[in-house]
Every structure is written in structure tokens, then in C-alpha cells.
Amino acid sequence: MKFAILSSNKPKAKKLAQDVENYLENVPLEEADIIVACGGDGFMLNTLHNLNNKRLPVYGVNAGTIGFLLNSANDLEHISQKIKQAKPTILYALKAEVIDIFGQNYNVQAFNEISLSRSSAQTAKISIKLNGKVRLHSLVGDGLIVATPAGSTAYNLSAGGQILPLESGLIAITPICPFRPRHWKGALVPNNVVLELEVVTPDVRPVKLTADQKLISKVQSVRITLDTSNPYTILFDPNHHLEERILREQFLEH
Numbered sequence: 001m002k003f004a005i006l007s008s009n010k011p012k013a014k015k016l017a018q019d020v021e022n023y024l025e026n027v028p029l030e031e032a033d034i035i036v037a038c039g040g041d042g043f044m045l046n047t048l049h050n051l052n053n054k055r056l057p058v059y060g061v062n063a064g065t066i067g068f069l070l071n072s073a074n075d076l077e078h079i080s081q082k083i084k085q086a087k088p089t090i091l092y093a094l095k096a097e098v099i100d101i102f103g104q105n106y107n108v109q110a111f112n113e114i115s116l117s118r119s120s121a122q123t124a125k126i127s128i129k130l131n132g133k134v135r136l137h138s139l140v141g142d143g144l145i146v147a148t149p150a151g152s153t154a155y156n157l158s159a160g161g162q163i164l165p166l167e168s169g170l171i172a173i174t175p176i177c178p179f180r181p182r183h184w185k186g187a188l189v190p191n192n193v194v195l196e197l198e199v200v201t202p203d204v205r206p207v208k209l210t211a212d213q214k215l216i217s218k219v220q221s222v223r224i225t226l227d228t229s230n231p232y233t234i235l236f237d238p239n240h241h242l243e244e245r246i247l248r249e250q251f252l253e254h
Helices: 011-020 041-049 076-085 242-249
Strands: 003-007 034-039 058-062 087-100 105-110 113-118 124-130 133-147 170-180 187-190 195-199 207-211 214-216 219-236
Touching: 003 011, 011 034, 011 076, 034 041, 034 076, 041 058, 041 219, 058 076, 087 113, 087 207, 105 113, 105 207, 105 214, 113 124, 113 219, 207 219
Parallel strands: 003 034, 034 058, 058 219
Antiparallel strands: 087 105, 087 219, 113 133, 113 207, 124 133, 124 195, 133 170, 170 187, 195 219, 207 214
């Protein structure tokens, strides 16, 4: 196996990448079989976004804080063996077709979540349509989150959303500080639905969209689907794989 060792610009990540190179030969990306990404969860997401059509498996090594999508930086001397024994996990990205209030079109994707949030003093007002049918005429509040299982333990969980097992086949829709309907807790929907979100009076109640690390201002409408045609592979140590982490999150004693 040939490895392309990448790191974020942070000193700790750069130092970690240098340490990894003591045990793995670093080759150019175009020659690699596997990417070793040194950094935090943000850098891992950035690496996945930059893969484009080069679908190389990615083994992440944590140089950040949480490192939910990464492996431990301990026992680097055994990293070659750890990669050989690693368990592959397939991730699919949400893809969104976005139109802003000026009629500009954008295409973005997200492995964790797509969120719509108010960008003024006024609450956001958003309608929700599933497979062409209106399910909620007006969600009034700070916004909403559309999360994949991989992203369900992040912003989605902090906003009160449900944790989704990786193989659940579901997407979480979670309101952010809802005012109306006051007691609406969100929804879990099949991951093959077409989700359409329309911002009501976006010129008066401006809303911004965040897709992982991409930000779009003054959004008018969003069409979201799960792109199952483009699988991405992340490698995890067998005793610390993503399915186990997601399951363990549901039984944490706080």
C-alpha cells in the first residue's frame, strides 16, 4: 500500500504528520492507495470534500479535540498494521441545490449536516416539503438542521435531535429553538426522500445555509437529497469504529 500523508496547517497536525512519516512512506496523492489525514474533524471533512472523483479510502489520525471521525494518535509505531486491520465505513453525502434571493444557483454537499439559520434579529420562517408534499407550512424559529447519521452526534444532538445509527437509513430534521409549532421536536425521515425547504419572505427574514464548511447567505430555497451514487470510505481501528462510537454516544453517563 502507498500512502499520501496530509495535514492541516495547525502546528500540532503538521508535527503529527512528520511523526507518521517515520513509519509510513509519503507519496504524492496521485500515486497513493490510501490517504492518511492528520488533523481534526474539520480537516477530515475538508479532505473528503477535496477528493472529488478520486475515491481513496481515508484513515484519519486525530490532532484535534473531539476526533469523532478520526483514529487515535497513540501507538504510531504500529500505524501500518492498524491501517491494514482497519474497518472500512461507507459515508454518503447530502447534496443540496440552493437558490438565493438573487436567483443565483449553488450546488453543495455535506457529510455531517446542512443547516438553515436566521441571519437577522427576526426569526426564520421555513416551509418543509417531503417528496413534493408540504409537511409543515411554517417552522418559525432560529432555523433547522438536516443531519446524516454520521453528523447526528454533532450540531444535531446539541440542538436536541436524535442520534441515528449509521445503518439506520434515516435522516434527521431538527428545529433550532422553534417558536412555532412550539412543541415540534423534528422528524426522522427515510434517506431516499427529496426534502425541499422554502424560506418565507427571505428578504424580510434572511436565512443563511451552512453545509459542513460551506456558507451561503440570503437563501430562498433548498432541495436536499442523499447522494448514494458516490460512496466515500473512511477507515477506523476495529475496536473504535464509527458504528460503535455512535452507539456509545447514546449510553453516555453525563
